[in-house]
Structure formats: structure tokens, C-alpha cells
Amino acid sequence: MTEKLENLKCYLFLFPGLIFLFLFTYIPIFWSVWLSFNRWNLLSPKPRFAGLENFIRLWNDEVFWIVMKNTFAFVTISIFPTMILALIFAILIDERMKGRVYYIYSLFYPTLIPMAAAAMLWVYIYSPNLGILNILLAKFGLPKLGWLGSSKTSLWALIIMTFWKNLGFFMLIYLSGLQNVNRELYEAAYIDGAGWWRRHIQITFPLIGPTSLFVLVVAIILTFRVFDQIQLMTEGGPGNSSNVIVYYIFENGFKFFDWGKANALTAILVVIMLTLTVLIFGIFGKRITYTSD
Amino acid sequence: MEEKKYEVVLKVFVLQLGAMLMILPFVWLVSTALKSPGEVFTSGLSLIPEKFMWSNFTAIMDQAPFMLYMLNTVIVCTGILVIQLLLVIPAAYAFARLDFTGKDVIFLLFVIQIMLPLESIIIPNYLITKNLGLLNTRTGLILPFVASGFGTFMLRQTFKQVPKSLEDAALIDGAGHLRFIWHVLIPLSRPTIVTFSMISIATHWNDYFWPLIITDVDRVRTLTIGLGMFVQQESGSDWTLLMAATLFVCAPIIAFFLATQKSFIKNFLTSGIKG
Numbered sequence: 411m412t413e414k415l416e417n418l419k420c421y422l423f424l425f426p427g428l429i430f431l432f433l434f435t436y437i438p439i440f441w442s443v444w445l446s447f448n449r450w451n452l453l454s455p456k457p458r459f460a461g462l463e464n465f466i467r468l469w470n471d472e473v474f475w476i477v478m479k480n481t482f483a484f485v486t487i488s489i490f491p492t493m494i495l496a497l498i499f500a501i502l503i504d505e506r507m508k509g510r511v512y513y514i515y516s517l518f519y520p521t522l523i524p525m526a527a528a529a530m531l532w533v534y535i536y537s538p539n540l541g542i543l544n545i546l547l548a549k550f551g552l553p554k555l556g557w558l559g560s561s562k563t564s565l566w567a568l569i570i571m572t573f574w575k576n577l578g579f580f581m582l583i584y585l586s587g588l589q590n591v592n593r594e595l596y597e598a599a600y601i602d603g604a605g606w607w608r609r610h611i612q613i614t615f616p617l618i619g620p621t622s623l624f625v626l627v628v629a630i631i632l633t634f635r636v637f638d639q640i641q642l643m644t645e646g647g648p649g650n651s652s653n654v655i656v657y658y659i660f661e662n663g664f665k666f667f668d669w670g671k672a673n674a675l676t677a678i679l680v681v682i683m684l685t686l687t688v689l690i691f692g693i694f695g696k697r698i699t700y701t702s703d
Numbered sequence: 704m705e706e707k708k709y710e711v712v713l714k715v716f717v718l719q720l721g722a723m724l725m726i727l728p729f730v731w732l733v734s735t736a737l738k739s740p741g742e743v744f745t746s747g748l749s750l751i752p753e754k755f756m757w758s759n760f761t762a763i764m765d766q767a768p769f770m771l772y773m774l775n776t777v778i779v780c781t782g783i784l785v786i787q788l789l790l791v792i793p794a795a796y797a798f799a800r801l802d803f804t805g806k807d808v809i810f811l812l813f814v815i816q817i818m819l820p821l822e823s824i825i826i827p828n829y830l831i832t833k834n835l836g837l838l839n840t841r842t843g844l845i846l847p848f849v850a851s852g853f854g855t856f857m858l859r860q861t862f863k864q865v866p867k868s869l870e871d872a873a874l875i876d877g878a879g880h881l882r883f884i885w886h887v888l889i890p891l892s893r894p895t896i897v898t899f900s901m902i903s904i905a906t907h908w909n910d911y912f913w914p915l916i917i918t919d920v921d922r923v924r925t926l927t928i929g930l931g932m933f934v935q936q937e938s939g940s941d942w943t944l945l946m947a948a949t950l951f952v953c954a955p956i957i958a959f960f961l962a963t964q965k966s967f968i969k970n971f972l973t974s975g976i977k978g
Contacts, residue, residue: 416803417803417804419880420797420801420802420803420806421803423793423794423796423797423801423880424793424794424797424809426789426790426793426794427790427791427793427794427813427850427855428809428812428850429850430790430846430847430849430850431812431813431816431850431852433831433846434821434828434831434846434847434848434850435816435819435824435850436812437827437831438824438827438828438830438831439819439824439827441827441830441831442824442826442827445826445827499718499721502714502717502718503718505714506714506715506718509718511964511965511968512722513718513722514968515960515961515964516721516722516723516725516726517721517722517725519725519726519729519957519960520725520728520729521905522905522953522956522957522960523909523953523956523957524908524909524911524926524927524930524952524953524956525909525911525927526909526911526927526928526930526931526952527927527930527949527950527952527953528953530930530934530945530946530948530949531728531729531731531732531946531949532728534731534732534735534942534945534946535728535731537942540743540744540942542727542731542748545748546748549748574725574728577725578725582971585972586971586972586973589972589973606710627817627818630818631817631818631820634823635820635822635823637822637911637912638911638912638927641911641912641915642911642931642934656822656823656825656912659825659826660825660912663825663826663829664916669826672826673826673827676823676824676825676826676827679823680819680823680824683818683819683823684815684818684819686818687815687818
């Protein structure tokens with residue numbers, strides 16, 4: 411009896427949070443999965459069960475495959491170079507006390523700028539005639555690029571801009587992780603004659619593993635849900651060359667009013683994210699248990 | 704540990720180069736925001752305007768209600784943060800220091816939410832918000848963000864580190880759960896709470912997708928949406944005004960972080976964000 415009472419008390423602490431967690435995360439997920447099996451668009455304005463229809467339509471939809479390819483390209487190409495450079499800068503800043511705040515902020519401030527504002531700034535930077543990039547290219551006698559306006563470069567332009575936006579955030583998380591590395595290890599390695607690279611490859615890299623895992627998770631969340639800069643800078647174009655899954659969900663829902671297809675895409679995205687979670691924590695599970703306790 | 708001379712030079716060079724490349728876009732933004740429209744076409748790479756056009760800022764105020772957008776943004780960010788803290792602290796306390804049936808499963812529910820941010824389940828959330836009658840309201844902009852798996856996870860990590868002896872001492876003094884949280888846990892976890900708060904403010908100052916979906920009147924719009932609308936209305940004709948508006952949208956959040964830089968960096972580096 412008292413045990414039940416104690417349990418009840420504990421649940422009271424969780425209850426308020428759980429209400430909102432269910433209202434805006436779990437109910438939406440289940441609702442979306444249900445709606446993904448329904449036909450619901452301008453022609454049939456009430457949801458009606460239609461089995462796998464939406465998924466079959468996606469399977470045969472050329473744009474869907476382009477969108478998936480773009481999404482995975484965007485995610486992988488933005489994550490890994492950003493993580494590596496973030497770690498290198500974190501190590502360099504960690505070793506320099508002088509000018510530390512200046513270095514941290516000059517790398518970190520883009521994270522603070524709203525994506526909408528950053529997007530406007532980069533539309534200007536990429537602008538074909540007045541943008542600083544093409545002016546610089548012309549100065550060096552190189553041909554101007556189309557950047558956002560060309561289907562060859564649009565996704566790359568978005569990746570570069572996203573790199574600029576996320577680098578400082580990842581760096582700061584790494585810098586925070588480095589504070590836990592025992593300085594004496596470097597001293598010992600130094601006395602043994604290990605140079606800068608060897609010290610970091612053999613000491614920093616293994617010890618920073620849990621932090622890297624955390625950065626990786628943050629990076630996956632940030633890049634899979636990419637939307638703002640795409641909507642503001644390219645609208646997925648030209649010709650879907652920079653269309654990604656969340657933008658395609660938005661298009662289907664709020665432009666084509668094909669709610670069935672939009673929900674099928676949402677269900678696919680949820681499954682991808684959950685699979686990634688299981689994979690990441692499955693592979694690195696041991697490390698996580700040791701960091702979370 | 705002594706660094707060789709060339710090592711120091713190389714490191715400083717890489718740091719300076721990186722810092723400069725990262726700052727350049729912002730310098731370009733400030734410079735254009737202060738130029739006259741004509742100068743944009745003629746000045747090329749020159750970063751210092753011939754004549755400082757402070758009037759660009761009054762011009763954008765005349766064209767769109769940016770002050771109202773700012774007020775809405777402040778209300779929404781504050782609302783989200785206050786409710787988040789009210790929900791996150793008790794939940795993190797329960798996960799860190801209490802034992803109860805189903806603890807692991809419920810904790811998993813909070814952690815999974817970190818991987819599934821609102822942006823990824825926007826369609827059903829739009830439908831729910833519409834059914835609750837919260838379209839075009841500030842409440843609708845606030846409520847979907849108040850349950851924070853990230854905050855719960857972060858604070859749980861920190862709460863766990865508070866020694867058991869302090870809890871026992873508090874219990875002997877007759878303190879209940881709430882008094883222990885208020886007088887012991889919160890003061891001891893200040894760095895993490897401050898860091899979480901700042902991340903929350905920065906995140907929600909930046910929110911764009913959700914307000915884009917659920918608002919279509921100026922009365923409740925936030926800065927980021929205001930900027931997006933302003934761009935459409937201007938359709939890229941006058942870069943000086945667009946950059947002035949862009950600067951106006953980022954200035955407050957950058958100023959806030961610069962003003963609190965010392966404590967922010969210190970808190971961030973010592974908080975439980977390492978995962």
C-alpha cells in the first residue's frame with residue numbers, strides 16, 4: 411500500500427510533462443501513422459482508409475527518390491566535415507588561453523543567429539551579381555557560379571551555409587568535453603616524446619568518444635529536420651535539386667494539400683529517426699551507459 | 704609542456720583564419736545594412752559605407768511592425784522557458800533521485816522525444832493545434848515546445864551528481880521533496896539550468912517552421928516570420944533594407960549572449976551538456 415502511494419507521488423512529478431509529451435509528440439506520431447494509411451486530399455476531403463496506397467504512390471514517385479537522395483547527401487556531407495573541424499578548433503582553443511572568448515564567439519555566433527536571418531544573409535552572399543562570393547571569384551579571374559540558382563550547386567550552397575551555422579555549436583560541445591580529459595595524460599605523452607598529432611590521436615580521440623556520440627546525435631537531429639534555409643533560399647529548387655524530406659512534407663501538406671502523402675512521408679521520417687536512434691545507441695551503447703551515470 | 708615556436712605560429716594562424724572566415728559574413732551584413740541602395744551596386748568589396756545610412760532602420764519600421772514582432776518573440780520565448788522549467792525540474796528530479804515502477808520506460812519516452820523534434824512531425828501537430836483552436840495564438844506558439852526531453856535529460860544528469868548525503872541531511876532537517884529541490888538541487892545545479900535556459904532562448908528565438916505554419920496575421924507573428932514576410936514583400940529589390948531587417952532580427956540575441964558571455968561560456972563548459 412505505501413509502495414503504491416510512493417509510486418503515485420513520483421508520477422505526480424512526471425505528470426505535467428507527460429501530458430504535453432503525449433499531446434505534441436506521441437499522439438501526433440500515432441495519428442500520423444494512422445493517417446498515412448488514409449486517402450486524404452483535395453478530391454477526398456475526409457480521410458478514408460486506403461491501405462498502402464500512399465506508400466505505393468511514393469514508391470513510384472520520382473521526386474520522392476530525389477528527395478531521399480538529397481536528404482542523405484545533405485545529412486552525411488554536412489555532419490562529418492563539420493564534426494572533424496569542430497573538434498580540431500576545440501582542441502586549438504583549449505590549448506590557447508589568450509583570445510579564447512574571441513575565438514569561441516567568432517565560431518559560435520552563427521548558431522545564435524536565427525536561421526531565417528542567416529538564410530537572408532546567405533542569399534545575399536550567394537547572389538549572382540552583387541554577392542561577395544561571385545565578386546571574389548571574378549577578382550581572381552575565375553568564372554562566376556550560379557550557387558542557389560543552379561541545380562548543380564544549390565544543395566552544396568546549402569551545405570556550406572549549414573556548416574557555417576553549426577560549426578561553432580559542435581566546437582563548443584567538444585570544448586566542454588575536453589574539460590574532462592585529464593591534463594596529466596598529455597604531459598606524460600609529451601615526456602615520452604609524442605608530438606602534437608600523436609598526443610591527440612592517441613589520447614584525445616579515444617577519450618572524447620562519448621562527446622562525439624552526443625555531437626553526432628545533435629547533428630543528426632539538426633540536419634534531418636532541415637527546413638528553414640531550404641524554404642527561404644531555394645524552395646527545394648531548381649527542379650527539386652535541393653528538396654529534402656521535411657520540405658517535401660511541407661509541400662505535400664500545405665501546397666498540394668495531399669495530406670495522406672504528407673503523413674506517409676512523416677511516418678517514414680519517424681521510422682528513419684527511430685532506426686537511427688536504435689542503431690547509434692546499440693552500437694555505442696556501452697559508452698552511453700558509462701556517461702549517463 | 705613546451706610548445707615549439709613554429710607550432711604556436713601555425714596554431715594561431717589556423718585559429719585566426721578560421722575566426723576571420725566565420726566573421727566575414729556578419730561584417731558584410733552590418734556593412735550592407737548601413738549602405739545606401741546605390742552604393743551596393745558600385746562599392747564592390749568595400750566594407751565601410753561612404754555614408755552611414757542609419758535611416759535604413761527607421762525605413763524598415765515603417766514598412767512592417769518589427770517592434771510588435773519583437774514583443775511577440777519575447778513573450779513566446781519567455782513563456783516557453785518558464786513552463787519548460789516548471790515541467791523539466793520535477794521530472795528530472797523524479798528520474799534522478801526517486802525509484803518507481805516503469806521508470807526506465809517513461810524515461811525512454813522523454814529521451815526519444817529528443818530525436819523527434821516538432822519539425823519532423825509538423826503535419827499532425829498542425830492538425831492537433833487546429834483542433835484545439837490555437838491557430839494564430841501565442842499559446843499555440845508556446846505549448847508544443849514546453850515538454851523538453853533534452854532539458855529533462857540534461858538536468859537529470861546534473862541532479863544525479865548531487866551527493867546522497869546532502870539529501871539525507873535535508874530529510875533529517877524535515878525537508879520534503881519540494882523544499883529539497885528548491886533549496887538544494889536548484890542552487891547546486893545552477894550552471895546546467897542557466898545553460899539549458901540559454902539554449903532554450905536561442906532555439907526558440909530562432910523558430911521559423913512552426914510559426915510559419917500556424918500564424919497568418921501580424922498580431923501574433925514573431926521576428927523570424929516577420930523577416931520572411933518582409934523579404935517576400937520586398938522581393939529582393941533593396942538589399943540594404945533586407946540586411947537592415949536581418950540585422951534587427953539577430954541583434955538582440957547576439958547582444959544578449961555577448962552581455963552574458965563570461966557566465967555563459969563558464970556555465971556551458973562546466974554543465975552536464977557533454978552527454
